[in-house]
Amino acid sequence: MCRWLAYSGTPILIDHVLFRPQNSLIDQSLSARRAFTPTNADGFGLGWYGRQETPGLFRSIRPAWNDLNLRDLSSHVESSLFLAHVRAASASPVQETNCHPFRHGRWLFVHNGEIREIGRIRRELLFAVAPEYFESIAGTTDSEIMFHLMLSLGLDRDPLGAAARMAGLVESVADRAKIENPLWMTLGFTDGVRVYGVRYTREGEAPSLCHTREPKDLRGVCPALALAAPHCRILASEPLGDLPKAWHFIPNCSAVVIEGERVDAYPFEPDPPPA
Amino acid sequence: MCRWLAYSGTPILIDHVLFRPQNSLIDQSLSARRAFTPTNADGFGLGWYGRQETPGLFRSIRPAWNDLNLRDLSSHVESSLFLAHVRAASASPVQETNCHPFRHGRWLFVHNGEIREIGRIRRELLFAVAPEYFESIAGTTDSEIMFHLMLSLGLDRDPLGAAARMAGLVESVADRAKIENPLWMTLGFTDGVRVYGVRYTREGEAPSLCHTREPKDLRGVCPALALAAPHCRILASEPLGDLPKAWHFIPNCSAVVIEGERVDAYPFEPDPPPA
Amino acid sequence: MCRWLAYSGTPILIDHVLFRPQNSLIDQSLSARRAFTPTNADGFGLGWYGRQETPGLFRSIRPAWNDLNLRDLSSHVESSLFLAHVRAASASPVQETNCHPFRHGRWLFVHNGEIREIGRIRRELLFAVAPEYFESIAGTTDSEIMFHLMLSLGLDRDPLGAAARMAGLVESVADRAKIENPLWMTLGFTDGVRVYGVRYTREGEAPSLCHTREPKDLRGVCPALALAAPHCRILASEPLGDLPKAWHFIPNCSAVVIEGERVDAYPFEPDPPPA
């Protein structure tokens, strides 16, 4: 399990969202409330959009709570859209190239969950990545493969469709290998304009994913944040603050698209490759 | 809070003690059972005695559970006496020089607990270290200062006496600064022959410290270990394995001296400096 | 030896100064031209001023050339005043708290050179730091002690005077210990408004220190930089680019004060403590 969040809205010091709220993502790195593995200390990452064409990226293998550089960066950089992740490694080594977010051009991508028994199908999934994206795979996680499959399957022109085709491809490969219920995930990805969130598993319930109901509800979550960011939306693995009612929990098999403070909800269903 | 253990007895692959038991020290780095702060992921250290004059030392700022080098070292190095520690940093930075054990000549030293409000008396304590030991202080923890005070106060010729004089000195400095109940600690130290354990706080109860009752009781803790190490003793912050009855909990204000598998118990009382 | 640089002037992406010029500071981390020890790979640091009250700080023990986070931060953060340093460790451990710049309030400080035989006088120098600054010493370098002595000796109200009193104090302590020619150094420090550079040794020549002659001369150093930063000044251990004539080498026993693109030069002489 991992934990992640995305912020979209009024430009704000990252620190306001990442460190200051109760049960902040940094607190969750030490002790998440709604995760099977409460400790998410196998590295972290922060990607933020500023005035450059591509987002900035800061990733480290240290536990987020003891990295002074993350603290300093967060309290000196402002952004109107950023994506952060704290990792609990399962199979893959703890190294910066396995830390989320992953970046390609303007895109950032985070993942929580797993492709079950990935070791049995990794080679086939990797082979399904388009050759032009193959060389930009720098690590060894299932997450990075999922992202590069989405790039291969049209992320630029149809983001949610690419996620659906990726999920369909993974399930069809896994089904052939007789892996039960292979996908159990939330995804977060963004091109710097819109933030996409997906929650999906075929059977049962995927890991939790929620977003702030109304910008004004932020007052209950973190008064200082509400003041600093009157127009914003936070999408997160679990609520920040101590007011769960301020958060809308996204149902399984669904997706959201956030632009500025606006949220649109959609169903999400894997789109398998033609037989 | 931190967690530590010492092993003394039959030469054994370190891995047998450090990784294989249930609730091993490595498990405790992720989630200790008897600590206020269950996560001890701000670095770790292992000191072991072999055929060289001084012990070997391996320290790292990574969480112990995700450091592959520790795993490899432990499963390739045998030792008849070693000391390991997983750290939950309080005030001092997470850096190798702040990881325990600390080493000086043949001595290794670990500490769990704290000198309360150390910031108000650190300078005075530091200048109480004898000049000949001052330059070997490489980090910034209260623990390392305690060790160097003990070196200054006769650790070589009278180990438990040096610990008592150190505790007496710290309390007298803290009392002048009006710090309440300044010491709350367990200490472990060894010259490669004997292992010394101290549990002390003036009021209330110090952090837990226990040792295996009888070598044969190890069978309940970890059958493979009992087989591999018929003559041994483990001293630890909390029990390994799932058989608390196999462990003797050391009372507050007391000390033990372990040589091979033999354990002797003593009262422990600070020895304040002459007025 | 180490290498450092300070930039003051038109707000600019840090990357323009830190990475893009020929013989950039990052190149110097791998192979400096004018240093006895050409490799400066024992960590690095970057301090930058933005819209917050205190400067941001990013320090790491990795070689500057292989740290992807430094590259990303530099190409996404703009600043009108920043200070960067690449380290070749002499005696002190390689750890973040020993990486320059050091920070206190609005001040940043870097150092190149050494206090000779520091081990013989470290304790006395440390003791001379005012108690109110003692607790903010987080590492173990001579450089950080020098900075905290300057803070103790009036850095806020008289920056160059504080440097002179620090140098006078170090020399007087070292002279009593019969250490020959104890100081061999360049210093860089800034409050976010002015950058102070000092080059000093009592006998012989201190490490090199130079600044760009005229902003227009930057065209020869790095045309893109000159374009991006029409009003700026760079102070550095050795010239960037391939046009040494574009740089003014500061004589031994002298100091400069840079504000925006303006440079004023002063003699520098230690100011010993009253007998």
Next chain:
Amino acid sequence: MCRWLAYSGTPILIDHVLFRPQNSLIDQSLSARRAFTPTNADGFGLGWYGRQETPGLFRSIRPAWNDLNLRDLSSHVESSLFLAHVRAASASPVQETNCHPFRHGRWLFVHNGEIREIGRIRRELLFAVAPEYFESIAGTTDSEIMFHLMLSLGLDRDPLGAAARMAGLVESVADRAKIENPLWMTLGFTDGVRVYGVRYTREGEAPSLCHTREPKDLRGVCPALALAAPHCRILASEPLGDLPKAWHFIPNCSAVVIEGERVDAYPFEPDPPPA
């Protein structure tokens, strides 16, 4: 470029070979004499054989010269066969999984040099690795792919043959991609009994590789080492010590097999796959 060495012979403290000689591998990490890129500071690794079935492995991304753990491990562990490597990264990220040696079962493998324009053929080479070895690829270097190709091509039953088939395969894939002279390399690999060294490029000269002529010649290289290890052989990228005459330089397109102190030389020629 990288630098590596293998030791085979009398059990010895690793430190004797790794740190103590002049121009030791650790010195070469800071400044190699016979390499295009003199600095090899992008991580290092040490693999050693002891009493366990598989070799121990210690790898780190720090420069070898400033890693205190390597120093301690080397001065506390004895071995009669070990392999060490210091890395100058070319394309692949600096992370432990990209540090040599690579390990599989009893095998260790190091590489110096490159597959030219690897980015154009990495995907094809990766998919030529046998599926049963695919999942044990943990990093992203060309070196690790070469090792896994050798495992796929019969390393266990015919070590030099597997190297020849790997080289033949790489050249045939590269030739189809019109990459000129694709292989420029030395290889070192061992099963814990024999050490294999290969030096090969099709045109021109591969990186240097040499071994000590006679155990007695070691006296000129490092008298203490000769005394400690009367029966040994060192295979290295460049001579240790200051007596080049004590070393035999292996010609291009050749291989050596070392068992204990015995050396046998062979020609080496790629063995391309059947058309």
